[in-house]
Amino acid sequence: xxxxxxxYPHVQQQSTTFNDRRQLLPDGxxxxxxxxxxxxxxxxxxxxxxxxxxxxxxFIAFDAxxxxxxxxxxxxxxxxxxxxxxxxxxxxxxxxxxxxxxxxAVANDVHGKNHHVEGTFGCHLLRFELLRTxxxxxxxxxxxxxxxxxxxxxxxxxxxxxxxxELQLKRVSNNAIDVETIKYAHLRDFFALSAExxxxxxxxxxxxxxxxxxxxxxxxxxxxxxxxxxxxxxxAHKSGRLAVPLTxxxxxxxxxxxxxxxxxxxxxxxxxxxxxxxxxxxFFYPLDGIQQWNRIYGRKGFLQFQCAVPTxxxxxxxxxxxxxxxxxRFGSFLVVLxxxxxxxxxxxxxxxxxxxxxxxxxxxxxxxxLPLFAQLDEIVMQAGGRLYPAKDAAMSRPTFQRGxxxxxxxxxxxxxxxNSDFWRRVTGEY
Numbered sequence: 001x002x003x004x005x006x007x008y009p010h011v012q013q014q015s016t017t018f019n020d021r022r023q024l025l026p027d028g029x030x031x032x033x034x035x036x037x038x039x040x041x042x043x044x045x046x047x048x049x050x051x052x053x054x055x056x057x058x059f060i061a062f063d064a065x066x067x068x069x070x071x072x073x074x075x076x077x078x079x080x081x082x083x084x085x086x087x088x089x090x091x092x093x094x095x096x097x098x099x100x101x102x103x104x105a106v107a108n109d110v111h112g113k114n115h116h117v118e119g120t121f122g123c124h125l126l127r128f129e130l131l132r133t134x135x136x137x138x139x140x141x142x143x144x145x146x147x148x149x150x151x152x153x154x155x156x157x158x159x160x161x162x163x164x165x166e167l168q169l170k171r172v173s174n175n176a177i178d179v180e181t182i183k184y185a186h187l188r189d190f191f192a193l194s195a196e197x198x199x200x201x202x203x204x205x206x207x208x209x210x211x212x213x214x215x216x217x218x219x220x221x222x223x224x225x226x227x228x229x230x231x232x233x234x235x236a237h238k239s240g241r242l243a244v245p246l247t248x249x250x251x252x253x254x255x256x257x258x259x260x261x262x263x264x265x266x267x268x269x270x271x272x273x274x275x276x277x278x279x280x281x282x283f284f285y286p287l288d289g290i291q292q293w294n295r296i297y298g299r300k301g302f303l304q305f306q307c308a309v310p311t312x313x314x315x316x317x318x319x320x321x322x323x324x325x326x327x328x329r330f331g332s333f334l335v336v337l338x339x340x341x342x343x344x345x346x347x348x349x350x351x352x353x354x355x356x357x358x359x360x361x362x363x364x365x366x367x368x369x370l371p372l373f374a375q376l377d378e379i380v381m382q383a384g385g386r387l388y389p390a391k392d393a394a395m396s397r398p399t400f401q402r403g404x405x406x407x408x409x410x411x412x413x414x415x416x417x418x419n420s421d422f423w424r425r426v427t428g429e430y
Contacts (some may be wrong), residue, residue, distance in 0.1 A: 002050050004358030005294050006039040007301025008181035008364045009391055010375040011046040011421065019055045021163040021336030025133045026051065031420050032157040034104030035076060039304045040393030040420040042108075043155050048419065051161065059083065060164055067169035068126065073162040080169075081280075082160055086320055089169035090227070090280070096336075098285045103162040108390035109154035109347040112284070113203040118170070120352060122153035123345055128165035133417040137163075142346065151413045153347030156389060157413045158423060176228035176235050177203070177283045181274045184268075187218025187322065191315050191356075194339045195354050197224045203283075205338045209262040210322060210331040210360060218322055219266060220337070228277055240265060243291035251298035251363035253333060261333045287334070290385045297363045305376055306359035308340060309385035314356035317383035321358060321376055328372050332360035348406050359391070370394055389422060400426035 002015045015033065016026060029048025036043060043050070058076035063069075064087040069080060077091060078098035084090065095110040104110075109122045120125070127141035130148060138160070140149040152159045182193060190206050197204050201224040208220030287293050294302070309317045318337065325331055335358045340352040362369050373394045380387065386403025387395045401407060411427065 002033055002036055002043075002052065004039055004041060004393075006303055006393060007294060007297065007299075008303055009041055010046055010301065010315045013044060013048075013050055015050045015052060017052045017055050018161065021129075021131070024135050025131060025161055026123060028132065028266055029419055030162045031206075031418055032103065032107070034074070034101035034107075035099050037104060038108065039391045041425065042389050042423075044421040044426060045419060046421055047424075048187050053101060053161075056103075056163065059158050064089070065245050067171060068166060069169055070164060070166040071102060071131045072164045073101060076100065077102070077105065078103040079423070084169055085172070085175055088171060088173065088279060089174045092118050092131040092168065092170040093121045096285060096286055097288055098281075099288065102165050102167070103157070104155055106162055106165060107155060107157040109345055109350045110390070111339060111340070111352050113205045115343070115352055116198050116204065116339055117202050117422060119341070119343035120345040120347065120350055122347045123343060124168045125221070125346075126166040126168055128152070129163040129314075130159045130160040131163050132415050135342060148413055150346050150348045151410050153345060154350040155348065156422065157422060158410065158418050158420065160415050160418065172227045173230040174228050174232050174234045175237075175280050177225045177276050177280050178224035178228050178277050179223055179275070179283060181269060181276075182222045182224075183269050183272050184222055185216065185219050187319055188315065190218060190220065190222060191225075192229065193222045196227075198339065200342070201415070202226050205336060207265070208268050208335050208337055210325050210335045211259055211262050212266075213323070213326045217319060217326075218336075218337075221266070221269065225283065232277070235277070237281050239281070239289070244293055247295040248298050251300070252296045253302075253328050253363050255331075258331050258333055262331075265333075298362075299351075300364040302361050302363050303369060303373065303430055304359060304361050304391040305373060306357065306375070306388040306391045307380040307385050308351060308353050308357045308388070309355045309380060309383045309410075310353060311355040313383040313385070313416050314339075317379060317385065318356055318358055320379050324373070324375055324379065325360070328368075330362065330365075330368060330372060332362060335360050349389070349404050351386070351390070353386070355385070392422070395426065397426050397428055
């Protein structure tokens with residue numbers, strides 16, 4: 001039994017493990033499964049079998065002079081950093097968890113705080129091997145089987161099993177990040193800070209208080225940073241040992257705990273600006289310091305809403321979304337806002353587009369969460385935006401197909417024996 005990180009929807013499904021890249025895929029309806037960090041139902045296949053890749057955990061090659069690394073699909077981003085960073089290399093693009101697998105990073109074309117500089121994970125892929133359920137194997141790159149290369153990047157695991165991948169890493173001098181945190185008072189300040197920071201800072205992101213309204217709408221903390229320069233010392237860091245030991249019967253996230261958290265978090269920094277040199281781990285992966293943090297949402301789980309909105313509509317759309325959430329008195333303690341850049345991914349269904357992206361987590365509450373999401377989806381659609389399939393458990397078929405008009409091109413090369421609950425839901429194949 002395997003499930004998504006969000007725990008919603010909760011389905012019964014069978015699972016098996018793919019033990020060796022020389023073997024063949026099992027018969028029947030299957031879906032490749034990484035480390036279960038996808039939030040919605042893109043990693044679920046209730047009508048068939050999910051095939052785990054955790055045994056595909058071997059490194060194949062690493063050139064410490066060029067930064068090219070090849071590894072099996074079940075290797076985690078943490079394992080890559082552990083091997084590469086002591087030799088002066090780091091991930092060119094990384095999501096908010098280091099526990100995603102390479103296969104998952106490709107299938108969801110993950111992005112990070114430096115999208116405006118480096119684009120998505122797929123922008124740095126050199127090649128990978130794809131295994132289809134008919135037993136055929138394909139080497140995919142920008143010049144070899146390029147159609148399958150493009151469809152697999154962001155293709156949600158539907159084109160075949162990624163066996164291994166080769167990735168170009170980025171050169172760094174140490175494990176430290178120089179960060180400036182700016183406490184700002186209103187959403188318009190975020191957009192001004194983003195415009196000011198994009199040229200000189202590789203990493204930019206903001207946390208905001210989703211319960212603030214009126215003259216304080218969108219207030220938050222804007223963080224911008226760069227890798228520390230040559231000569232800076234490596235910093236010591238102890239991995240967090242905090243853990244949520246069990247799943248409570250009800251969500252610990254409610255309007256009272258949210259209000260208290262957001263107030264305390266916003267005022268935790270008294271000075272308008274704060275500079276620090278920090279270890280990369282808490283900067284890139286703050287939630288990884290709390291094991292099984294998803295349990296705080298209780299047995300019914302949670303859903304994430306993440307949208308991307310074109311630049312010309314970003315400020316008005318994000319403001320309307322926040323106003324709607326605040327009016328519903330139903331928010332999130334982890335609200336992330338950043339700007340995407342113009343660098344295009346080779347991925348056919350890659351999520352980012354030039355503009356803003358907003359991400360929030362909501363506990364599942366019967367009769368409340370899904371109606372709110374429907375309202376938020378409509379606001380995003382009116383602004384010409386789209387939602388992130390890797391984080392979605394609720395968007396409608398029209399919402400998906402309007403946001404991703406290339407979906408039929410993916411369907412044309414989808415492995416006919418690979419499917420997911422998400423794909424059936426958004427394409428109408430029931």
